[in-house]
Amino acid sequence: MLASELIFFYRNEPEKLGKLFLNFALSEAKQGNYNGSIANIDRAAFFYFKQSGNDYRGKDIGYNQIAFYPTNENPRKEILNNLTKSIPLVLEKESISLVSNIYYNLGLIAYSNKFYKQASNLFLTAVSMDYKFGHLHVELANSYFYRNMFEKGIEILKKCKQFKYPKKQCQEYLETNVRLKVFLPIGIYKKIIDDYQSN
Numbered sequence: 001m002l003a004s005e006l007i008f009f010y011r012n013e014p015e016k017l018g019k020l021f022l023n024f025a026l027s028e029a030k031q032g033n034y035n036g037s038i039a040n041i042d043r044a045a046f047f048y049f050k051q052s053g054n055d056y057r058g059k060d061i062g063y064n065q066i067a068f069y070p071t072n073e074n075p076r077k078e079i080l081n082n083l084t085k086s087i088p089l090v091l092e093k094e095s096i097s098l099v100s101n102i103y104y105n106l107g108l109i110a111y112s113n114k115f116y117k118q119a120s121n122l123f124l125t126a127v128s129m130d131y132k133f134g135h136l137h138v139e140l141a142n143s144y145f146y147r148n149m150f151e152k153g154i155e156i157l158k159k160c161k162q163f164k165y166p167k168k169q170c171q172e173y174l175e176t177n178v179r180l181k182v183f184l185p186i187g188i189y190k191k192i193i194d195d196y197q198s199n
Contacts, residue, residue: 015047015048015094015096017044017047018043018044018045018046018047018048018099019044019091019094020044021040021041021043021044021047022040022041022044022087022090022091022099023091024036024040024043025037025038025040025041025044025083025087026083026084026087026088026091028040029080029083029084029087030084032080034076034079034080037079037080037083038079041083041102044099045099045103045125045129048096048099048129049125049128049129070113070115072113074113075109075110075113075115078109079106079109082102082105082106082109083102086098086101086102086105087102089198090102095197096129096130097129097130097133097196097197097198098197098198099129100125100126100127100128100129100130100136100197101126101130101193101194101197101198103122103123103125103126103129104122104123104126104136104139104193104197105190105194106122107119107120107121107122107123107126107139107143108186108187108190110122111143111186111187112187116143116146116147117147119143119186120140120143120144120147123136123139123140123143124140126140127140127156130197131160131163131166132163132164132165132166133165133166133193133196133197134160134165134166134167134168134169134170135166135169135189135192135193135196136193137156137157137159137160137166137169137170138157138169138170138173138184138189139186139187139189139193140153140156141153141154141156141157141160141170141173141178142183142184142185142186143186144156145178145183146183146186153178154174154178157170157173157174157178158170158174161174
């Protein structure tokens with residue numbers, strides 16, 4: 001590609017650059033190169049986030065790099081397996097919701113391996129890409145509640161109430177679960193989120 005074409009795509013069709021980096025990430029994942037795959041997923045996410053043009057902005061809200069480099073081989077293998085299965089579907093459907101779903105599922109892997117801060121960052125990126133889906137907001141808020149960051153969790157749910165579609169779910173969670181300090185387990189919405197984002 002010529003520099004002028006890259007500039008055009010960056011300004012007008014950033015998802016095409018995102019798709020390019022997804023292909024790189026898939027290739028690296030198939031070769032077992034964790035760091036290369038993660039770096040390319042992050043690059044792809046940057047362009048998909050740019051394409052989304054959403055108004056989910058604010059302090060510490062928005063795109064975050066994965067920055068999840070476990071030294072244990074098990075989460076690395078789990079992540080590479082997840083990427084080799086999920087990236088082809090993203091490439092086929094060209095859906096920002098599916099890119100969001102990659103980050104959500106990476107967040108679940110991070111959380112299950114006790115990388116709680118990284119899990120919150122991954123959930124945050126998932127929400128930033130698919131901010132109209134209330135279940136993602138609740139999962140992100142719960143990741144803060146379980147880290148005793150109650151103000152941050154409440155901030156996420158209040159931010160969620162600004163959007164038309166997830167508003168009711170976030171409002172109900174604030175009024176019942178948060179008020180009573182009864183938080184749902186992380187990952188409880190996995191099937192719902194996966195089903196919603198794959199359609």
